[in-house]
Structure formats: structure tokens, C-alpha cells
Amino acid sequence: MGRVEGKIAIVTGAAKGIGAASAKALAREGAKVICTDLDETVGEALAAEIQRTGGEAVFARHDVVDESQWERVTKLAEDRYGGLHIVVNNAGIAPEGRPIEDKPLAEWRHTLAVDLDSVFLGCKHGIRTIKMTTAKGGSGSIINISSILGLVGSANASDYVAAKGGVRLLTKAAALECAEAGYRIRVNSVHPGYIDTPMVRAVVDRGMPGLGVSGNEMVQFLTMLHPIGRLGAAEEIANTVLFLASDESSFTTGTELVVDGGYTSR
Ligand code: NAP
Numbered sequence: 001m002g003r004v005e006g007k008i009a010i011v012t013g014a015a016k017g018i019g020a021a022s023a024k025a026l027a028r029e030g031a032k033v034i035c036t037d038l039d040e041t042v043g044e045a046l047a048a049e050i051q052r053t054g055g056e057a058v059f060a061r062h063d064v065v066d067e068s069q070w071e072r073v074t075k076l077a078e079d080r081y082g083g084l085h086i087v088v089n090n091a092g093i094a095p096e097g098r099p100i101e102d103k104p105l106a107e108w109r110h111t112l113a114v115d116l117d118s119v120f121l122g123c124k125h126g127i128r129t130i131k132m133t134t135a136k137g138g139s140g141s142i143i144n145i146s147s148i149l150g151l152v153g154s155a156n157a158s159d160y161v162a163a164k165g166g167v168r169l170l171t172k173a174a175a176l177e178c179a180e181a182g183y184r185i186r187v188n189s190v191h192p193g194y195i196d197t198p199m200v201r202a203v204v205d206r207g208m209p210g211l212g213v214s215g216n217e218m219v220q221f222l223t224m225l226h227p228i229g230r231l232g233a234a235e236e237i238a239n240t241v242l243f244l245a246s247d248e249s250s251f252t253t254g255t256e257l258v259v260d261g262g263y264t265s266r
Contacts, residue, residue: 002030003246008081008133010034010073012064012122013091015042017197018145021234022088022241027055029242032081036062036073037091064091064118070125083133086245087126089119089167090145094199096206097156108159115163116170119144123174123187131183139184143244144171145237146189148260168256175254186253188244193260194222195232227262 009026013019014035023035027050035050035057037043043059050057060076062069077084092115095107123142130140149157150164168189175187194200204218213221223230240259243249258264 002028003242003248004086005030007031007085007138007245008034008077008083009086009088009245010036010077010084010122010126011088011090012036012062012118014059015039015046017199018192018195018234018237018241019088019090020046021238022090023057024050024055025235025238025242026086026088026245027057028053029246031086031245032056033058034073034077034080035059036064038063064089064121065113067121067125070121074125074129077129084126084129085133085138085140087122087130087142088145088241088245089122089126089143091118092145092199094157094160094203097208099156100158103158111159112163112166115160116166119167119170123170127174127178127183127185130185131178131181134184139186139247139250141245141249142174142185142187143241144187144189145241146171146191146256148191148193148258148263150189151191151256151258151264171256172254179253186244186249188249188252188254189256190237190240190244191256191258191260191264192237193226193232193263195234195237197234200231225263226260227265230261232259232261 009031011023014023015037023033027033035047047057047059126142134140146167147164149161150168171189178185207213207215207218
């Protein structure tokens with residue numbers, strides 16, 4: 001028996017990085033996974049790879065800021081697999097760094113929409129669907145991917161830290177609502193340090209031209225921030241997602257699981 005055998009999961013932003021690793025880990029451990037993303041080519045390839053290796057997955061194009069698309073994706077879970085137990089609210093963006101005084105309001109709003117509104121929508125439609133699936137038995141889990149930058153601040157990332165800090169407390173509100181309503185749904189947030197994914201590679205490639213910092217120096221700089229002496233791997237976050245998705249975490253709700261190589265311990 002896999003650790004999430006028979007459960008049905010939606011993973012957003014599943015084409016790459018942490019989302020792809022989480023979708024693979026859930027499928028490997030027996031879940032049926034709806035992989036969603038904007039990137040159809042890579043998303044379809046991921047679902048096909050999961051199928052090829054003996055797992056069950058389907059891809060759906062899904063913009064996480066669009067409520068009608070959440071309705072479509074949760075309906076897909078019900079129609080194709082018979083319900084829903086797990087939502088991993090993972091899709092997100094890291095905008096180019098800019099001080100508050102230079103940040104256009106439109107950029108702020110876009111980041112808040114993709115990194116925070118999406119998690120609200122994922123909780124809303126996740127709770128509605130999971131509570132029906134689990135009404136007669138079983139349990140559900142919503143996992144919201146925040147960041148170390150939802151716990152501590154960072155210059156030139158006001159929109160990102162505001163969104164990720166919002167995800168942290170939105171998670172606790174959702175956890176309390178589910179517990180107090182008697183739903184069998186746990187809701188937790190995950191706070192990764194810097195993880196080697198396309199998102200971080202883009203940050204590294206940009207460097208910090210204003211400060212004369214190159215891409216190579218940027219990797220060294222980011223590595224130094226992690227006492228463990230390296231950046232994380234997407235699979236290390238996927239392992240945390242798997243734990244929170246499984247019944248192994250049956251008494252864990254409203255918590256913030258920090259997976260950061262010691263970044264926030266200093
Ligand atoms: P990634 O490599 O950029 O992958 C994110 C995926 O989400 C991409 O496939 C992206 O598609 C998709 N996406 C973006 N906007 C979307 C939208 N509106 N609707 C649906 N899908 C969308 O990112 P990652 O590093 O794996 O990060 C995943 C999550 O972890 C994010 O929430 C991020 O903030 C968080 N996180 C990451 C790190 C890190 O160091 N990597 C650290 C802390 C927290 P496109 O590529 O087509 O845009």
C-alpha cells in the first residue's frame with residue numbers, strides 16, 4: 001500500500017519544480033493526480049511520464065487566478081476519479097526585485113493575485129469538494145506552499161513577502177474553519193528555503209546587476225544563507241507535501257512546516 005493509496009489530488013503549477021516533484025511523489029505513493037498548470041506542453045508530458053511509470057495522472061490547463069477554472073478542475077476530479085482528498089496550492093511567481101517606491105501597483109496586484117488569491121480559491125473550492133468526498137469517511141488535506149519569505153522579510157520583494165505571509169495566516173484560518181465545522185480536512189502551509197527549480201534559476205540568471213553581482217556569485221550568496229551549505233531540491237519539498245497529504249500527519253493542522261536548510265534559524 002502506498003502512503004496516499006486511493007486518494008485523489010490536485011497539484012497546481014505541476015509542470016515544473018516543486019509542483020512536478022510533488023505530483024510524482026503523490027502518484028508514486030498511490031494517489032490519482034490531476035496535474036494543473038499554464039504550461040500545457042510540459043504539463044502533458046509530466047502526466048504521461050507518471051502514467052508510463054505505473055501511476056495515475058491527468059493534465060488540465062488551469063490558470064489559478066480564475067475561479068471558473070477552479071470549478072472546472074474540481075469537477076474534473078469528481079467526474080473522472082469520483083471525488084477529491086488533496087489540494088496542493090503550489091503555483092506561484094517570483095517577480096523581478098524592485099523597491100516599494102519603484103513598484104507599479106499593477107505589478108503588486110498581479111503578484112498578490114497569483115501568489116495569494118489563487119490559494120484562497122484553492123482553499124474555497126478544495127474545502128467544498130473535499131468535504132463532500134470525505135463526509136462518509138476518509139480524510140482530506142490542503143497544502144499551501146508559502147515560503148521562508150512568508151516568515152521573514154526581504155528587501156525588494158514586498159509583493160512576494162506580503163502574498164506568502166498572507167498564505168501563512170490564510171492557512172490557519174482555513175484550518176480552524178474546517179476543524180470547527182467538523183470537516184475531515186487538515187490545512188497546513190509549507191515554507192521552503194531556496195530550492196533549485198526553474199524559478200530560482202531565473203533569479204540566479206538575473207543576478208543583481210545594480211550591485212554588480214553575477215549569476216555565479218548569486219548562487220554562492222544564496223548558498224551562504226542556508227547553514228546546511230546548499231540549496232534544496234524539489235524532491236525535499238515533495239517529501240514534506242507527501243507527509244502532509246498522507247494520514248501520517250493526521251493530528252497536524254494549521255501548522256507551518258519550515259523546510260529551509262536552517263535559513264530562518266539564524
Ligand atoms: P517554478 O519552477 O516557476 O514552477 C511554477 C509553475 O507554476 C510553473 O510551471 C508556472 O508556469 C506555473 N504557474 C505560474 N503562474 C501560474 C498560474 N497563474 N496558473 C497556473 N500555473 C501557474 O516554481 P517553483 O520554484 O517550483 O515554486 C513553486 C512554489 O513554491 C511557488 O509558489 C513558489 O513561490 C514557492 N517557493 C519556491 C521556492 C524556491 O526556492 N523555488 C522557495 C519558496 C517557495 P509558467 O512557467 O508557464 O509560468
